Amino acid sequence: MRAKLFLLSIFFTLSANLYSQYKQKYFIEEYIIRQDDTIECKIYSNNPEELQEKIIFQYTDSDEPIVYYPGSIIKSFGLSLKGKYNHYTTVPRPLNKKGTKTELIFGEVITNGFLKLYKYSFTKEQYMSSANLNGTIHTTKNKKVIIDYFLCRSDIDSSSHLSSHMDDTMIKLNKELINHFFGDNPDLLKKIEHDVTLALLSQYIEEYNSWYTNKNKKD
Secondary structure, rough: HHHHHHHHHHHHHHHHHHHHHOOOOEEEEEEEEEEOEEEEEEOOOOOOOOHHHHHHEEEOOOOOOOOOOOOEEEEEEEEEEEEEEEEEEEEEEEEOOOOOOEEEEEEEEEEEEOOEEEEEEEEEEEEEEEEEOOEEEEEEEEEEEEEEEEEEEOOOOEEEEEEEOOOEEEEEOOOHHHHHHOOHHHHHHHOOOOOEEHHHHHHHHHHHHHHHHHHHHOO
């Protein structure tokens, strides 16, 4: 009996700690897609980068927070951050240029359709050393947000890494990648530049997706 009471006390202590580490003010009313069902809930939004590694949510204010990771029964979710609505879905993030090695994440959907563009943000620690006049070396630690973009085709269960940035500036497209994703549309292929903004790349993808949809309707 004492052993059971001891185990119960540990369980309730861990549950209380999980609940207390997430402030209620950061839970916002949004939705998750669990398997094939869309469910209203409250998603923890204090750390936007963390949303791509795991989702923390509760069904009501009185519920304990629930944590799920990519590859679980939570396929996707959506929420509004800083006035912008974001949708995240489970996708393989390429860890090498060929996309043969991947990890599952909740990728932010930039464009949807046959070609899909995803964004992945993560924090990387950087250390910088400097010496003063006395020769004493000081090391400071900074955190940088790195932004990865990668592209997927709906008929292939893989993705190709485009580029990594510390801001949303220019994206470089190499010839091999352009031919792989856009090569069957010669008219669009002539227009594609190798250095593009995110907006222009999204425009290329949307144009390709429209062309692909119309082509399949005719076929």
